[in-house]
Amino acid sequence: MRSRKNGKNTSNKADSSISRNSVIGVDIGQGGIRMVQLSGRKLNQVQLEKYAAVTLPGNVVSGNDIVDFDQLVSHLQQCYTKLKTSCKQVNIALPSGIVTIEENFSYDPEGNDISLQEMVESEVVRVGALDGVNYDWKELSEDPRTGVLSVVIAAAKTDDVNSRVDLLEEVGLQAVNVDVDVFALANAFIYADEMMGNQFTRSKILVVNVGDVNMNAMVLQNNKILFRHEANLGFEQLVQLIQRTYQCTDSEAVAMAYGRGSRPGDYRELITESFNMQIAQEVQRALQFFLATQNMDEGVDISQIFISGIGCTDAAGLDHVVSTHTNIPTQQCAPVSLAASKSKIDGTQLQKDADSLTMAFGLALRGLI
8 A cells, every 4th residue: 555645646546666676664653764776577586675763852743743753854864864875766654543444445447437446546535635635546356256356445644655755855854655554564474475485364363563652553464454453562661660760761661672782680570571562462452453344254363473573673582472372383574584684783783773674664665676
């Protein structure tokens, strides 16, 4: 799904992106900016070229909102400079909280007098007037018996889209796609499954991303999102737990969370194990919500859980805790670590940073696959 600013696009329907040799995924969250540059034309050719990250101070981004545009531009420039690249093609995401997503929308080409676009627009006007909304859709599948199409629709206010495009333009970057964070997350794990030999494609898997302030969970099957759930748990809550426990400053807590500063001897017991349990409980809750929406006769078993995100950084033993809590095999998996990487990238440092790069990685994939 893509939605981007285009002065010639009178319908505000997002144009299809052009596959490029190299693209940068830019993930902007309350705690920081992450950039991942990928190259390649096919999934099995994807190569990690470069990546960079900078921490954002408080009151620059709050939840879904950009609070201080000028400060954000400054830090975006810092991150791009740190990336040391000439590539200016960028994919960026809108938080799903400000995007209206209609999943599994059905359209019957034979039984309708109007086109798919007209049908989509009839749904989009529920969000707002067409001239004030950017929207896109994607045909997911076609019923072989009836010919009915399953379609996903995404719509966002043009002002929200333009704010991200303008942000990039301020530092000389071009927004190829303004995507949605949940679709970027799905892309990252669809790629991961491909690299694992497609062993989970036909199964139902739960994908979890513990982000800056929220945990996104989704059930995937056959590369389709069957269910989504969001919870207020992320890196920010980890930092707050450290601050409460050790009465330290925000910067000291962030350093501890990243493993950059010294940690008290009881850190693992009081922080890591405690936060891992919080994540496990939220994962269990997401599973319960999913089960409540399903027809039990159709088979709802989740075969595997994958967890990633900045909130999982240095979360030793997280996969074991979640697996024990849910009785489902669990793997802490950073999809970016499965891509071939340039020899100049520090492999040891990448392993430390990989969990935090999942969203940016998924965004970068959008320009290549």
